[in-house]
Amino acid sequence: MNEQRISTPGIARRNEAGRGALAARTRGAVHVIGAGLLGASVGLGLRGRGVEVTLEDLSPTTVALAADYGAGRVRAADDPAPALVVVATPPDVVADVIERALATYPDAVVTDVASVKLAPFAELTRRGVDLTNYVGSHPMAGRERGGAIMARADLFKARPWIVCRDEETPADALSLVEAVALDLGGVLMEMTPEEHDRSVGLVSHLPQVVSSLLAARLVPAAEQAIGLAGAGLRDTTRIAESDPELWVQILGANREPVVEMLDAFGADLAAFADALRDPEHAGAKRRIADLLAAGNRGVARIPGKHGSSERFAKINVLVDDRPGELARLLTELGELGINMEDLRLEHSPGAQIGFAEIAVLPEVAERAVSDLVERGWRTL
Amino acid sequence: MNEQRISTPGIARRNEAGRGALAARTRGAVHVIGAGLLGASVGLGLRGRGVEVTLEDLSPTTVALAADYGAGRVRAADDPAPALVVVATPPDVVADVIERALATYPDAVVTDVASVKLAPFAELTRRGVDLTNYVGSHPMAGRERGGAIMARADLFKARPWIVCRDEETPADALSLVEAVALDLGGVLMEMTPEEHDRSVGLVSHLPQVVSSLLAARLVPAAEQAIGLAGAGLRDTTRIAESDPELWVQILGANREPVVEMLDAFGADLAAFADALRDPEHAGAKRRIADLLAAGNRGVARIPGKHGSSERFAKINVLVDDRPGELARLLTELGELGINMEDLRLEHSPGAQIGFAEIAVLPEVAERAVSDLVERGWRTL
Incomplete structure (x- = not known):
């Protein structure tokens, strides 16, 4: 693995280029392992583009629900080998499932959609798995609640879809994974696993922890206080509804950048509390105003602030x-x-x-x- | 001031009772001081119910805009004294303006809509102001952007409107302020100033600081990281767009409860970071999962939150x-x-x-x- 950022002069062009050749490229066969929200959304989206999708999940109930929902059909033992395997399992088993998929379908390209990229890559490398046919990826899309029944064909529309590759990744494998991302409406980005993990740490993992801990402060609160809740509290705590089990896995897999960011956030918080505690201290009010103004500048940097629902x-x-x-x-x-x-x-x-x-x-x-x-x- | 919670056996009944007698009660005269978002919304709503509203603001431009907008007419020197004065100025001058209103209109009931209740009350008491005709209140309503032009007659509709009173508050004064709250569509609640300030500290001020500090972490971030921002980050940082100057005043006026809550939040954050830093330490993963699950329980307590109310x-x-x-x-x-x-x-x-x-x-x-x-x- 090349630790440096791979230069990607062609990415803008590839984002611009035509879509829709996927059905031919995959010879009609994409296999999705893990039929939850992301796997079922991939299946639903690809089927809408004429791609044949087969599904697999540890849970027969889950895979049957996803199939009923229209995400694909349950894979049969005598189905021909797929051209592409999309691993959409929980993060704690993703390395195992990638390894197994590479062994089971030696001619297929294997990708995954896990929200942490370095840890599984490092684990597979440690095990000596040949990763020639593996291209890690991560569509930045999700919902508070998981499950196939929450799936949407347009879940990935206009959302960043990060592809991680190194210099040894075959161009064919890379372009097949990119074709999936583009056909599902995603916006291609290329990052190293390290860049990816640090970036999602900031824009996804840190907000998750902060939101959860803020919501946790409501547990012992008086009923009459909660009764005053307005849109501000609802928005800041919305993602605190997320599944703790999933997030223990995600945060555990990306703990170094997240701990560093939590420490930096905690230092800002302590500085703010100290300034508020002793407002007559020289510069205290100024420090409070500066931190609030930095919040203004930070939020202004977020692209498309009002979201895809602007459609x-x-x-x-x-x-x-x-x-x-x-x-x-x-x-x-x-x-x-x-x-x-x-x-x-x-x-x-x-x-x-x-x-x-x-x-x-x-x-x-x-x-x-x-x-x-x-x-x-x-x-x- | 009685520091205990005032028992309010009649509040449910008063919330149920008929509305609309306000125009007669006020003999057609409510004076609003401060013609920003809240003042103009009060004016707009009351005029819609046949109440005559006069306006006053330090800024001639602001008051003219609010009058043009339909929130009332600019008060003239020879207007008869109002029956009710609503003080809707920024928090840092609210005590001064209440004192002046009580002196200028000795027969009028004076209320305010400031988002902190104890500090102005304490300041007025310290100055020896006779507060017989004063009933503090706080409608839990607002928008990200202020100003008369953002005003809405229905801004208060179905929102909690807290009224603070003590045992010496005359029933007439109280019921006049409550009539305004009800006529504007608010849901009456009664709290002591202490209860009020602690409650808004939790559901409004703490989330504001947390959201601002989270957004502030985006200022030094790499462009490609910001490019990955999704709905989670947008929601958690939405209120970080708020006006720093206003919030320096609000937080300064409610600093004791807010500092206490920031310290408690900071302790949770440090515990979380420590558990994540050393995940093999006994009970670390359990602590992480417990804090995330507490977030689930906290957000479930928020009323009116989509799909989450435990009621x-x-x-x-x-x-x-x-x-x-x-x-x-x-x-x-x-x-x-x-x-x-x-x-x-x-x-x-x-x-x-x-x-x-x-x-x-x-x-x-x-x-x-x-x-x-x-x-x-x-x-x-």
């Missing part, structure tokens, strides 16, 4: 808290020919009304609002 | 991806007399089925599932 316009409709009211709203939307792309229901404690946030295509938003108002609905 | 039972119903299916499900729920408390819809464009996660009162969950299954719905 849709949001309509907020007030809905009386009575059985049948939301059904009536959705029925009327259907009558108006408005296709609902997504729906969120907001409901405050004690309120007699809630509101439905309905995502629609931007070009129909204005008409939807005026038609709904005309029918007596109140919009925000 | 409700969850039913997962598979919905075929055909137009009208969800409306049919909700219609049938209505027919069954099942009130839906929350709804989360999951569907993927390529998938053959989606599912609706429906929150209902625990006592009806079992019947809801069996009735739905009887009608041919599939549940998870």
Whole structure:
């Protein structure tokens, strides 16, 4: 493994290049091991592009659900060998499964979608596994809840998809994995495993720990305090719903960068608390203001701050808290020919009304609002 | 000031009681001092209910903008004295403005909407100001951006509105302030100033600091790392966009509870980092998992959080991806007399089925599932 960053002069061009040749390239056979959220989303997306997908999972229930869901068919013993294997198992077994896939399908390219890249690579290297046919990758996509039933064909759309390779990776293997990423709508990026792990440590693992620990402070809180929670608390703690078992694995596999970042964050926190504790101390207020302003600058660096949901316009409709009211709203939307792309229901404690946030295509938003108002609905 | 919690047997009834008598009660005159987001929203909402609103702000530009926006008219020197004054200035001047309002309009009830309650109350008491006509309050509402132009008449709708009073507060003054809160759609809560400040410290001030410091870690980060940012980072850092100047004031005014919470959070963070640093140490993995699981429990306590409130039972119903299916499900729920408390819809464009996660009162969950299954719905 070359520890340096691989220069990638062609990546922009490859991101630009046409998509869709995957079905031919894979000769119709991609095998997905691990039929959870990511595996089922890969299967769903590839099938939508005419690729034949077979599925495998330790759990018969999981694989059957994913197949019912449309993510592929359960792999049979006499199926021909796949051209590509996508390993989408939990991180703690990913090295084992990659090793087994390389041995079982010696002519296939094997990739994985695990969220930590250095540890499995180092483990496979330590075991002396021939990694010629392996190209590690990581689509930056996920949801708070896992499972095939949460899968989406468009889960990877416009999301970064990191591919890790070294100088010995055959061009064919690399381009096959890149074709999958591109066909699923991902944006290709190339990084070394070290760069990858440090980057996701910052943008994913540190926020996860911070969010979880913030939410943990709510456990002993008084009921009346929790009752005051607003959007700020909800947003900052949303990812604290994540699966602890999965995150023990992820954080354990990326502990060096994460510990370093937790220490740096902890030092900022202590400095902030000290300045607030003794606000008359020289420069204390200035330090508080500086740290808050640094937060402004940091958040401003995040690209696409408002997210991929920007594809849709949001309509907020007030809905009386009575059985049948939301059904009536959705029925009327259907009558108006408005296709609902997504729906969120907001409901405050004690309120007699809630509101439905309905995502629609931007070009129909204005008409939807005026038609709904005309029918007596109140919009925000 | 009575430091104990005031018992409020009548609050539920008052929240239930009819609204709208405010215009008569105020004899048509509410004066709002400070014409920013909150002041202009109060004005806009009250005018919509037939109340005459006058406005005042240190900045002629601000007050003119708010008046143009429809929040009220600029107060003239010969206007009759108001029945109620709402102080909606920045926190650092709120005590001064309350003192001045009480002196200028000795027959008026004075309230404020500042987000910290103990510090101004203590300051006014220290100055010997007669607080008989003062009732502090705090609507838990806001937006990331301030200013009259962001004002909304429904800003307070279904949001908690805390009223702080003591045993000497005249019933008339209290009920006038409560009438404003109710007429603007707020949900009344009563707390002592101490309870209030500790509660908002937890659900608002601590998350603000944590979010700002997390975002501040992005300032020195590599561009390629930031490029990987996803919804998790965006959500956890959204409130880091807040105005540093305002937050220096808020945090300074509530520093004792906030420092205490920052210290407790910092201790959790250090314990987490230590466990991750030395994962082979006895119990380290267990400690990591426990803290992450505590995060799950904490976020589950937040009311109105999609799919997480423990007050409700969850039913997962598979919905075929055909137009009208969800409306049919909700219609049938209505027919069954099942009130839906929350709804989360999951569907993927390529998938053959989606599912609706429906929150209902625990006592009806079992019947809801069996009735739905009887009608041919599939549940998870």
